[in-house]
Amino acid sequence: MEQLVHNFFNFEILSQAWPLLLAGFWMTVKLTLVVVPLGLAGGLVVALASTSRRRLVRWLVVIYVDFFRAFPPLVLLMFIAFGLPFLGFDPGAFIAVALSFLLNTSSYYGEIFRAGIESITRGQHEAARSTGLSVPQTMVYVVLPQAVKNVVPDLVSNTLEVIKLTSLASVVALPELLYAARQAQSLTYNATPIIAAGIIYLVCLWPLVRLLSRFEHRQIALH
Amino acid sequence: MSGDRPILEVRGLHKSFGHLEVLKGIDLAVRKGELVFVIGPSGSGKSTLLRCCNRLEEPSSGSILVEGVDVMAPGTNINAVRRRIGMVFQSFNLYPHLDALGNVSLALRKVVGQSRAEAELAGQAALERVGLAEKANSFPNELSGGQQQRVAIARALALQPAILLFDEPTSALDPELVGSVLAVMRELRESGMTMVVVSHEMRFARSAADRVIFMDHGLIVEQGTPEKLFNAPDHQRIKDFIASIEH
Numbered sequence: 483m484e485q486l487v488h489n490f491f492n493f494e495i496l497s498q499a500w501p502l503l504l505a506g507f508w509m510t511v512k513l514t515l516v517v518v519p520l521g522l523a524g525g526l527v528v529a530l531a532s533t534s535r536r537r538l539v540r541w542l543v544v545i546y547v548d549f550f551r552a553f554p555p556l557v558l559l560m561f562i563a564f565g566l567p568f569l570g571f572d573p574g575a576f577i578a579v580a581l582s583f584l585l586n587t588s589s590y591y592g593e594i595f596r597a598g599i600e601s602i603t604r605g606q607h608e609a610a611r612s613t614g615l616s617v618p619q620t621m622v623y624v625v626l627p628q629a630v631k632n633v634v635p636d637l638v639s640n641t642l643e644v645i646k647l648t649s650l651a652s653v654v655a656l657p658e659l660l661y662a663a664r665q666a667q668s669l670t671y672n673a674t675p676i677i678a679a680g681i682i683y684l685v686c687l688w689p690l691v692r693l694l695s696r697f698e699h700r701q702i703a704l705h
Numbered sequence: 706m707s708g709d710r711p712i713l714e715v716r717g718l719h720k721s722f723g724h725l726e727v728l729k730g731i732d733l734a735v736r737k738g739e740l741v742f743v744i745g746p747s748g749s750g751k752s753t754l755l756r757c758c759n760r761l762e763e764p765s766s767g768s769i770l771v772e773g774v775d776v777m778a779p780g781t782n783i784n785a786v787r788r789r790i791g792m793v794f795q796s797f798n799l800y801p802h803l804d805a806l807g808n809v810s811l812a813l814r815k816v817v818g819q820s821r822a823e824a825e826l827a828g829q830a831a832l833e834r835v836g837l838a839e840k841a842n843s844f845p846n847e848l849s850g851g852q853q854q855r856v857a858i859a860r861a862l863a864l865q866p867a868i869l870l871f872d873e874p875t876s877a878l879d880p881e882l883v884g885s886v887l888a889v890m891r892e893l894r895e896s897g898m899t900m901v902v903v904s905h906e907m908r909f910a911r912s913a914a915d916r917v918i919f920m921d922h923g924l925i926v927e928q929g930t931p932e933k934l935f936n937a938p939d940h941q942r943i944k945d946f947i948a949s950i951e952h
């Protein structure tokens with residue numbers, strides 16, 4: 483028991499590691515603030531493209547989504563960070579992470595938005611079009627507001643996954659929270675920083691999880 | 706001159722879905738202020754006829770003129786034409802995320818280009834016409850079916866259309882709510898609105914329609930005054946159809 487406390491819940495170690503952890507925390511926040519909006523925007527574009535009248539466009543979307551959902555994000559990130567420089571383009575760690583996350587998460591967000599758009603009945607489109615709204619106007623003012631509302635729980639749930647996935651950035655030496663914690667661990671020969679990082683994730687993500695289960699309860703109540 | 710021209714003119718309209726020919730040559734002219742009632746068995750093409758008029762359905766051949774404008778012509782801006790043709794659906798199709806006023810004023814803002822204040826003023830006036838001024842800030846799920854359908858009528862009316870198309874406007878309503886919607890339609894007729902109504906409300910047709918059209922298998926079989934069609938039609942299948950509905 484004492485061993486456990488010494489190795490995993492050591493306050494002395496924690497205070498030593500704290501500045502490093504804090505820096506890592508802010509990097510994770512920064513990553514999240516870049517990666518989530520990018521993924522949402524990319525996902526919206528993907529979903530809108532999947533409603534295109536052109537079959538070619540819809541096909542390209544299917545290929546894009548299938549590819550990036552099946553391709554491991556870790557490999558994608560490593561390829562972009564370490565492979566692209568050989569092609570004469572070195573994006574740097576942060577951009578590499580942003581780019582690989584855009585490709586990966588936009589395909590997931592895109593599928594969620596698409597499900598939302600498809601949940602809107604034909605009658606809604608027709609009512610809007612019958613008053614003279616164009617196709618894009620119908621999308622923006624009638625379909626999307628309802629579609630997004632219908633999939634908010636899925637968007638929140640996916641966002642939770644994306645935030646946890648930002649720890650992948652450690653493989654390209656971007657000092658986000660988990661990277662910082664591992665660094666602190668190897669400096670102190672103690673696992674406390676890792677536990678601390680875990681607790682920070684827990685505390686930050688818990689409100690989102692609460693929110694999600696509130697949505698889920700409300701949906702059950704509605705049905 | 707434009708007084709003589711029909712508001713809606715359909716000539717030789719054909720419509721096929723794949724191999725299924727649903728409209729087999731429809732000719733129809735609707736004069737200003739006229740209320741034309743369309744009846745016919747299920748699948749006879751009534752909805753398709755209405756939906757071709759504002760090109761929710763793409764006609765296979767024939768021509769459709771609204772106020773003399775060829776709806777099918779390549780140069781025609783369909784969104785501009787649709788402002789002139791209001792449509793009311795069986796299932797209301799109100800926007801659930803907007804309140805009644807939002808439903809009625811959306812197209813005024815985005816299609817006509819009015820400011821929010823202008824659009825809400827005009828929208829409020831349209832709601833007043835259907836007797837729902839005090840429901841402006843209610844959302845569709847807070848309204849009865851009859852009220853929802855009246856908001857849908859106001860949404861079409863707000864654009865000041867030349868003609869209104871109704872596709873079974875009361876079929877989805879509980880019987881006790883039908884009257885309120887028919888009352889609004891009657892008021893519209895009295896104020897001179899041009900209307901084409903697909904409906905099974907025979908009593909309303911008898912008292913309000915100028916002309917009744919009977920469709921079957923994608924063709925207009927017979928048309929005439931309500932008295933003629935309901936009391937002494939030339940075709941036996943019309944008698945049978947009316948008997949089947951009135952029970």
Ligand SMILES: Nc1ncnc2c1ncn2[C@@H]1O[C@H](COP(=O)(O)OP(=O)(O)OP(=O)(O)O)[C@@H](O)[C@H]1O
Nearest residue numbers: 722723725727745746747748749750751752753754
């Ligand atoms: N989008 C479509 N694709 C294929 N077939 C269609 C489509 N819309 C309508 N049809 C067919 O066209 C025929 C006429 O349909 P329509 O809805 O115009 O009939 P209706 O007279 O309005 O019938 P109801 O009284 O049942 O509403 C039907 O056989 C229907 O199945």
Ligand SMILES: [Mg+2]
Nearest residue numbers: 751752753872
């Ligand atoms: Mg129909």
